[in-house]
Amino acid sequence: MVKLTIEEKTYSCQPDETLLDALLRENVNISYACKKGTCHSCMVRSLDTIPPEAAQAGLKNTLKKHNYFLACLCHPEQNMAIKLPDQSEFYTEGTVVVNDMLNRNTLLLIIAFKDAFEFNAGQFVNLQRADGLTRSYSIANTPQESNTLEFHIRRLPSGRFSEWLHDEIKVGDTIAVSEPRGHCFYLPERSEQGILLVGTGTGLAPLAGILTDALLQGHSGPIYLFHGSREVEDLYRIDEMRQLAKQHQNFHYIPCLSGNHVPEGFTHGRVNEVALASLADLKDWRVFLCGHPEMVNQMKKLTFLKGASSADIYADAFLVTPV
Amino acid sequence: MTDTQNNQEATMSKSLYERIGGEPAVNAAVELFYRKVLNDYRINRFFDNSDMDKQIAKQKAFFTMAFGGPNNYTGQDMRNAHAHLVKMGLDNSHFDAVMEHLGATLVELNVPADLIAEAAAIAEGARKDVLGK
Numbered sequence: 001m002v003k004l005t006i007e008e009k010t011y012s013c014q015p016d017e018t019l020l021d022a023l024l025r026e027n028v029n030i031s032y033a034c035k036k037g038t039c040h041s042c043m044v045r046s047l048d049t050i051p052p053e054a055a056q057a058g059l060k061n062t063l064k065k066h067n068y069f070l071a072c073l074c075h076p077e078q079n080m081a082i083k084l085p086d087q088s089e090f091y092t093e094g095t096v097v098v099n100d101m102l103n104r105n106t107l108l109l110i111i112a113f114k115d116a117f118e119f120n121a122g123q124f125v126n127l128q129r130a131d132g133l134t135r136s137y138s139i140a141n142t143p144q145e146s147n148t149l150e151f152h153i154r155r156l157p158s159g160r161f162s163e164w165l166h167d168e169i170k171v172g173d174t175i176a177v178s179e180p181r182g183h184c185f186y187l188p189e190r191s192e193q194g195i196l197l198v199g200t201g202t203g204l205a206p207l208a209g210i211l212t213d214a215l216l217q218g219h220s221g222p223i224y225l226f227h228g229s230r231e232v233e234d235l236y237r238i239d240e241m242r243q244l245a246k247q248h249q250n251f252h253y254i255p256c257l258s259g260n261h262v263p264e265g266f267t268h269g270r271v272n273e274v275a276l277a278s279l280a281d282l283k284d285w286r287v288f289l290c291g292h293p294e295m296v297n298q299m300k301k302l303t304f305l306k307g308a309s310s311a312d313i314y315a316d317a318f319l320v321t322p323v
Numbered sequence: 324m325t326d327t328q329n330n331q332e333a334t335m336s337k338s339l340y341e342r343i344g345g346e347p348a349v350n351a352a353v354e355l356f357y358r359k360v361l362n363d364y365r366i367n368r369f370f371d372n373s374d375m376d377k378q379i380a381k382q383k384a385f386f387t388m389a390f391g392g393p394n395n396y397t398g399q400d401m402r403n404a405h406a407h408l409v410k411m412g413l414d415n416s417h418f419d420a421v422m423e424h425l426g427a428t429l430v431e432l433n434v435p436a437d438l439i440a441e442a443a444a445i446a447e448g449a450r451k452d453v454l455g456k
Contacts, residue, residue, distance in 0.1 A: 034384075036384065036394065038380045038381065038383070038384045040376075040377075040380065057346065058380065058383065297375075300375045301361065301375055304357075304358070304361075304375065305358055305361060305362065309354055310354060310357075310375065310376065310379045313375075
């Protein structure tokens with residue numbers, strides 16, 4: 001008999017039971033649906049052991065790396081501590097060390113921690129205000145850069161959280177930060193593979209982290225970054241990206257503007273359309289999509305139809321809560 | 324795919340799923356098949372779900388079933404899962420189109436003709452339940 005631990009409680013799993021059946025028998029509130037490994041509703045995370053291989057069948061490599069698995073396919077081989085998807089989050093207090101504007105509506109926020117903050121570039125965290133108001137933001141830097149997290153915060157019209165960050169937060173203030181989440185990040189494998197990064201607005205944040213990480217880890221295949229907005233004033237980090245493209249022969253940066261005023265050095269058009277028109281075939285490419293949810297959903301399908309394997313298409317389209 | 328011709332004796336007792344190449348074969352087939360379906364104006368509206376990952380997981384379950392692999396779908400599961408599509412007008416012509424893509428996918432993967440026929444027969448067996456008849 002195997003012992004399962006969730007938070008402070010322990011449960012037993014009989015030899016002929018799946019982990020999901022054991023938890024259901026023990027009346028643990030866990031979401032599930034097909035019980036066949038198809039719907040992924042019962043995906044949980046192992047905190048202490050590597051889950052059985054069979055329980056990770058069909059999951060993305062980045063989820064496997066973080067020990068996610070499907071409870072319905074898992075016959076535990078040893079005692080396991082697991083985390084359910086809806087389990088309450090652990091928050092760490094950080095201190096604001098930088099708040100500057102990146103362009104007319106985007107704030108650069110850097111938060112420092114006492115201890116190392118473990119994450120993969122491209123993941124996101126929840127930021128929480130003292131009154132409990134919480135929003136998700138992508139991390140824009142890489143773990144190599146000391147104990148800090150960098151965020152790009154766009155001011156949303158009547159967005160309570162972004163207005164608070166823009167107008168009230170100062171250097172020295174503290175803010176609660178959740179554990180990192182999401183499976184949209186770079187893994188150092190198949191380094192000759194082409195990488196396509198497509199983002200709108202502050203969708204650049206996770207893509208910049210993923211890009212830096214891939215270059216640091218010596219990715220040798222071509223890397224294309226398409227960053228788009230309507231007007232040039234809403235893009236940012238343009239010079240830094242151009243500099244990076246000069247330093248790395250395999251990195252190509254294409255800033256796109258969908259509005260009518262297009263200065264020299266920028267491509268006219270919607271970022272997704274420009275990207276698809278520029279690359280003829282995406283077979284064996286890895287694709288990262290961030291930003292406008294409609295753009296992300298449409299591009300998932302179109303990059304797949306251009307040959308990218310579904311397991312190689314990454315996106316974290318958490319929805320913007322405007323009010 | 325597996326080396327089915329050379330070792331008839333040993334393979335006779337194996338399931339179609341094993342002879343066709345198991346999960347790796349399913350994964351290869353699903354991607355090819357789903358691209359064909361999304362490009363087919365006759366049927367893509369039935370597959371046009373905004374969450375592509377979930378759609379692909381469903382196609383994987385379909386192929387596992389068509390290959391006689393591990394699944395415990397009942398006829399009733401099939402009816403429930405496709406009822407909303409029948410309301411959208413799903414009929415025999417659409418089922419035929421899916422069968423066409425199933426066959427073409429397996430041909431493209433060089434699956435031997437006799438195994439394709441077996442897989443097609445299993446999928447055909449779900450027609451009534453899928454169409455709610």
